[in-house]
Amino acid sequence: MEEHEHLVPDQATVWARIEILAQIYRRRSLILRSAGSVVLSAGLVAGLVQMHTFIQGGVTALPPAATPSAVVPSSPPTTDPLPPPPEPTPSLPPGEVEMNAFFEAGYSWTEAEKLARLWNLHDPADAKIEAGRRLLDGENLPVRPPR
Structure with missing residues (x-):
């Protein structure tokens, strides 16, 4: 060794x-x-x-008619397809009323993107707010809802 x-x-x-x-x-x-x-x-x-x-993209709460506890009285169909504009509440952030009007009229994120391109806006969220304003003023939008 x-x-x-x-x-x-x-x-x-x-x-x-x-x-x-x-x-x-x-x-x-x-x-x-x-x-x-x-x-x-x-x-x-x-x-x-x-x-x-x-x-x-437009996930909203279910309307009251969709809940099982709500009872909707039958009424004749109206000729105006748009619901009456909701009263603005002070607790909602700016633009929320317009966005709610946009979605309640049956529009979605896809239509917001189309409107943003038509109106030369960079953000579809801005298009939703502008479209909601126009809907609340009673104007028709250049894009139809998918219904």
């Missing part, structure tokens, strides 16, 4: 190599955790953007 003792590596060299490998493995672990966090964050942001777009 004494003949081969010169082949045994120095303990300091072995320990230095172990430290280098441990540092490499720690870096890899940190990079993988960071990459996983980035992917998770990107997924959350994409989900939030999609949810925001979905909510902006």
Whole structure:
């Protein structure tokens, strides 16, 4: 055995190599955790953007006639297809009355996008507000609802 003792590596060299490998493995672990966090964050942001777009697209509450407890008296059909404009309430944010009028008239996000292109507006939400104003004023819109 004494003949081969010169082949045994120095303990300091072995320990230095172990430290280098441990540092490499720690870096890899940190990079993988960071990459996983980035992917998770990107997924959350994409989900939030999609949810925001979905909510902006016209999800509204069910009208009272759609609830089972509401009883709707029968009345003759009116010639005016538009409902009477709702009274603005001070608790609603600006533009909410117009948007409600837009959706109650049967329009959706698709029509808002078409109107935004027609009126050269960048945001379909602005087109919804403008269309709601026009509907409340009794004007007809250049795009018909999908009904």
